[in-house]
Amino acid sequence: MGKPSDLLILKTVSLEPKHGWAIAKRIQQISAEVLHVQQGSPCPALHRLRTTRLDQGQAERNRDGRQAKFYPLTAAGRAQLEKEAANWSRLSAAINLVVETT
Amino acid sequence: MVWARRFWLRLQTLFRRDRNAKRLDDEIQFHLDQQIAENLAAGMSAQEARYAAMRAFGNPTFLKEETRDTWGWTWLEQVAQDLRYGSRTLGKNPGFTVVAVLAVALGIGVNTGIFSALNGVALKLLPVPRAEQIVSVDQIFHGKFRRNLHGESGLFSYSEYQNYRANNHVFSGLLAYAPFLEATLGGENPKQLTGAEASCNFFDVLRERPALGRTFVEEDCRAPGASPVVVLGYELWRSRFDADPSIVGRGASLNRAKFVVIGVAAPGFRGLDPWPSEFWAPLTMQKALEPDTDLISEDNTGWLALLGRLRPGATLEEVRSDLGVIAARIDQQYPGRTTTLAVHRATFLGRQDERTVVLGVGAVVLAGVGLVLLIACANVANLLLARASSRQKEIAIRLSIGGSRWRIIRQLLTESLLLAFLGGTVGSLVAFWAVEGIARFIVAHLPHGAAQLVWNVSPDLRVWGYSLGLTAFTGIVFGLAPALHATRQDLSTALKGDGGGFIGKAASGGILRNALVGVQVAVCMVLLIAAGLLMRGLYLAQTADPGFEMKGITQAQFNLPSQGYSAEKAQAFERELIASVEALPGVVGVEQAQVTPLSHSFLGTGLTLSGETESRQFEFNVVSPGFFAMLGMPMVRGRTFTAAEGRSDAPVLVITESTARRLWPGQDAIGKTLRDGEKKESQIVGVVKDSQVSHLGHSDGLFFYRPAGPAEQNRLQLLVHSKSGDAATAKGIREAARALDPNLVVDVTKLADNLEVWRTPSRLVAALSGVLGILALLLAAIGVHGVVSYGVSQRIREIGIRMTLGADGRDVMSLAVRQALGPVGIGALVGVIGCAAVSQVLSDVLYGLGAHDPIAFIGVPLFLLAVAFLASYIPARRASRVDPITALRYE
Numbered sequence: 001m002g003k004p005s006d007l008l009i010l011k012t013v014s015l016e017p018k019h020g021w022a023i024a025k026r027i028q029q030i031s032a033e034v035l036h037v038q039q040g041s042p043c044p045a046l047h048r049l050r051t052t053r054l055d056q057g058q059a060e061r062n063r064d065g066r067q068a069k070f071y072p073l074t075a076a077g078r079a080q081l082e083k084e085a086a087n088w089s090r091l092s093a094a095i096n097l098v099v100e101t102t
Numbered sequence: 103m104v105w106a107r108r109f110w111l112r113l114q115t116l117f118r119r120d121r122n123a124k125r126l127d128d129e130i131q132f133h134l135d136q137q138i139a140e141n142l143a144a145g146m147s148a149q150e151a152r153y154a155a156m157r158a159f160g161n162p163t164f165l166k167e168e169t170r171d172t173w174g175w176t177w178l179e180q181v182a183q184d185l186r187y188g189s190r191t192l193g194k195n196p197g198f199t200v201v202a203v204l205a206v207a208l209g210i211g212v213n214t215g216i217f218s219a220l221n222g223v224a225l226k227l228l229p230v231p232r233a234e235q236i237v238s239v240d241q242i243f244h245g246k247f248r249r250n251l252h253g254e255s256g257l258f259s260y261s262e263y264q265n266y267r268a269n270n271h272v273f274s275g276l277l278a279y280a281p282f283l284e285a286t287l288g289g290e291n292p293k294q295l296t297g298a299e300a301s302c303n304f305f306d307v308l309r310e311r312p313a314l315g316r317t318f319v320e321e322d323c324r325a326p327g328a329s330p331v332v333v334l335g336y337e338l339w340r341s342r343f344d345a346d347p348s349i350v351g352r353g354a355s356l357n358r359a360k361f362v363v364i365g366v367a368a369p370g371f372r373g374l375d376p377w378p379s380e381f382w383a384p385l386t387m388q389k390a391l392e393p394d395t396d397l398i399s400e401d402n403t404g405w406l407a408l409l410g411r412l413r414p415g416a417t418l419e420e421v422r423s424d425l426g427v428i429a430a431r432i433d434q435q436y437p438g439r440t441t442t443l444a445v446h447r448a449t450f451l452g453r454q455d456e457r458t459v460v461l462g463v464g465a466v467v468l469a470g471v472g473l474v475l476l477i478a479c480a481n482v483a484n485l486l487l488a489r490a491s492s493r494q495k496e497i498a499i500r501l502s503i504g505g506s507r508w509r510i511i512r513q514l515l516t517e518s519l520l521l522a523f524l525g526g527t528v529g530s531l532v533a534f535w536a537v538e539g540i541a542r543f544i545v546a547h548l549p550h551g552a553a554q555l556v557w558n559v560s561p562d563l564r565v566w567g568y569s570l571g572l573t574a575f576t577g578i579v580f581g582l583a584p585a586l587h588a589t590r591q592d593l594s595t596a597l598k599g600d601g602g603g604f605i606g607k608a609a610s611g612g613i614l615r616n617a618l619v620g621v622q623v624a625v626c627m628v629l630l631i632a633a634g635l636l637m638r639g640l641y642l643a644q645t646a647d648p649g650f651e652m653k654g655i656t657q658a659q660f661n662l663p664s665q666g667y668s669a670e671k672a673q674a675f676e677r678e679l680i681a682s683v684e685a686l687p688g689v690v691g692v693e694q695a696q697v698t699p700l701s702h703s704f705l706g707t708g709l710t711l712s713g714e715t716e717s718r719q720f721e722f723n724v725v726s727p728g729f730f731a732m733l734g735m736p737m738v739r740g741r742t743f744t745a746a747e748g749r750s751d752a753p754v755l756v757i758t759e760s761t762a763r764r765l766w767p768g769q770d771a772i773g774k775t776l777r778d779g780e781k782k783e784s785q786i787v788g789v790v791k792d793s794q795v796s797h798l799g800h801s802d803g804l805f806f807y808r809p810a811g812p813a814e815q816n817r818l819q820l821l822v823h824s825k826s827g828d829a830a831t832a833k834g835i836r837e838a839a840r841a842l843d844p845n846l847v848v849d850v851t852k853l854a855d856n857l858e859v860w861r862t863p864s865r866l867v868a869a870l871s872g873v874l875g876i877l878a879l880l881l882a883a884i885g886v887h888g889v890v891s892y893g894v895s896q897r898i899r900e901i902g903i904r905m906t907l908g909a910d911g912r913d914v915m916s917l918a919v920r921q922a923l924g925p926v927g928i929g930a931l932v933g934v935i936g937c938a939a940v941s942q943v944l945s946d947v948l949y950g951l952g953a954h955d956p957i958a959f960i961g962v963p964l965f966l967l968a969v970a971f972l973a974s975y976i977p978a979r980r981a982s983r984v985d986p987i988t989a990l991r992y993e
Contacts, residue, residue, distance in 0.1 A: 019129075019132070019133075020129055020132075020133050021132065021133040021136040021137065022136075024133075039133065039137060039158045039159045039160065040130070040133070040159040040160040040161075040165045041160065041165070043129065043130065043133075043165050043168075043169055044165060044168040044169040044171075047126075047169045
């Protein structure tokens, strides 16, 4: 299960619960602006993950006082994150090997 | 737990769609606001900040749709949409909807009704607790061996029953009972009852508790004749004993043997056959109830039906293999015999012989009603096709702005399913209501003697499932072809099309439509010819001359052996009864016969011709010398028996004309001899004219008559010819018999009543097939009418042009009618050929009628063609009255 973007979202949320915009922003920042995520795209993914991997979005007040949805990770979500992260490490290591040995 | 949570969330998204949508909007708005705020902070102008944020976000509508998809209810939404849209379109065309719903209702209703009737006869489990555990066991014999039968061929002997009961490992209990036991309940007013001899675990295996007293215990079956006890049926207890609560322990006389009533069965329990059982006695009392036989001690006589209750977890497969071992062991005692066992969930009419008949009849009837449904389907499909072409533009637009073909097919199918369910509901409800009435009517009109049939036709889960499945299937069958056809179109033509077509235009749809009309007519033809054949058969059966005299003849039937009459006592009784009946006013003659003509009792035996070794199977009757004269059956050669031959048991025979012709073609049969199983030679003294004394409609089987000797007096019935009216004669006979033996039940009826029993099946079948034929004709006529009307409306402009160019009304009319009758003609031809192929099936119920009766095969097609012509004539005439100017402007 899981599209590549799921891994990014889960990872981002695992540090602290975030709302949609912050997730997009965060991915962009951490990847040093390489991954230029269209800002709306976490939206559908969040709703899909919401059923199992993320807690029902909790409405909290943002710093500026507006309501926003923060999505903490569930146990299942954490498990999936670990699994997918491990998968990714193996995959990227393998690709690295192939690319660099020529 | 994860799935529960997921399901809960899903349900939330279903029932709180609006809230969810609002939340999604909020989230997106918040998202945008954040970005705008950041952009503003970066120094953009308000408008610029807004645009940049929107650009960065992407297409919100698209994202919203994608998010909704993740909620997972899109399909349901679409179904709801289709249903809404479908019901709106159906509501907008009330004429179309009503016709289509009625057609489907007819088709489904007839099918559901017949199915629930069949279900009531032979598919429902027995009316006992946990009936799904009860299985019936039947034997099917193979090979050459001797076996005595006392009822159907699959029944077991007592020793076989005990063997199966003791050695099986699959039943928690195995019961046996002898169905259809006739017994006279003695008393003030002796009454003939139908009951059963049952093993002593009968009620325990069935888990039936008595309403009063107790049922059998094993002690009751300890030894033959030891325990004369009886359990009464609830209805007998109420009608005959006034529901007397102190009945238990009282005496009751059955076939003149004294029994003690030990209990009364529960109100709903009427035994294991559609013919209710009024009492139950232990198997071991068989000889007391039937003094002329001793079945318990006969190891090779089949008389018991077996039913077992499965041990928990045992399967039918296990039952078959476990009992098969026992069967093989029993077979070893009978060289040449191999037994296979038929094991089924127990139902009414579940024994092998009965099952064969019920399944055969059921299959033919279901095929008939299936054909009616097929016509209904073709009819509605045709209507849908016609409508689809007027919706061509709508569908073309939807396809061209991106609706997928599958999506549109789904929508059209939803519409036809909606139609099917409307029709199915109406049809089934009417059927459920009507079939109970019809069943009551049929039961009430069954001939004498079978009156109180148990026939529970109320719908159960199986019937509901059947009608639901059939409805869904119907909806898809009639909806699929039009839906596929409607969505497979050339968009540009369809969008440009002006709907004022010419002949070539709607060609492809035309072929499909014509094919559908052809199918309807062909199927209708099959049904109508079948109905025609059956009705002709009925007519012949009603008017058939059985070849002997029935007028003024009364039959008196009684069973002396069961009442303990010895041959001598019977002889005296018969002599005195004949004497007193002869003395009645108006009586012309009294004769005796072992079976009265057409009474559905058949006597059969094997006789061997001199010079041959293989015996031939004959039917026979045992009669007094004047039998032939009374029934007006002239002797063709030789003479009837003499009185002396009757008294002395002389070895003489009278045979029928066709028997003589078959056995000794071209020779004189008088003086020839036949040898019976005990090598006794009998000489033929007379040849009598053929008549249908045994089977109505058949007089050509091998048949002989034997004189009624002194040893057979206890089996003889009386035939009385009287000129003083049936009622008076019957009363006189009854009184004469009562004076001799007040405890004997004598059944006095007109001989002609026997005909009714023969005619009832063909009457029922003819009525049913007539109704089906008329329904089919109605549907087919609507179909033809619809297609011609549609064709006319489609070609109205062409008609206008033709008329402006000089065609008159006649030409236009003949054009329209000709085109319609093409497919009708082809369909009719196919139908006639098809029916000629299947009508052989019907020949069994067609008395004296060939399967290819010319009147049915020529008359019915002509009738159908006339109806089709009329159905096309009405809209065609409308076409001929079209005003050319209006037609040309018609859009």
